[in-house]
Amino acid sequence: MPGSVAPLDLAGVTIPYQFRCPISLELMRNPVTVCTVQTYDRSSIESWVATGNTTCPVTRVPLTDFTLIPNYTLRCLIQEWCVAHRALGVERTNRPWKPWRCCPSCCCRKPRVWRWRHDRSAYDD
DSSP: TOOOBBBBBTOOOOOOOOGGTTTTTTBBEEEEEEETTTTTEEHHHHHHHHHHOOOOTTTTOOOOOOOOEEOOHHHHHHHHHHHHHHHOOOOOOOSSSOOOOOOOOOOOOOOOHHHHHHHHHHHOO
């Protein structure tokens, strides 16, 4: 699969293979990682498991844990790629998660580093 990038149905835009789901070969909208450290689109891997498959589609290793871990980094990269190719007809992926906040009462949306600094300042005398 690496190296093979088929054209998208939109004005000849090609999707990088890293952004394609290994099951559906389509642009991942909600990438999740399974216990074998492979990433799939959530709907594709859920369908794979729902049909009775118990192995990883890429490695064929048995799935010992069916927890799906969101791959936020890949999702952000895909969104950036979609925005960069918007003029060519690529639509931005949906953001199915809520923005992270440093504390329940704060609306600053700062990175995790700010949370540590924010929490730490509460304990400083």
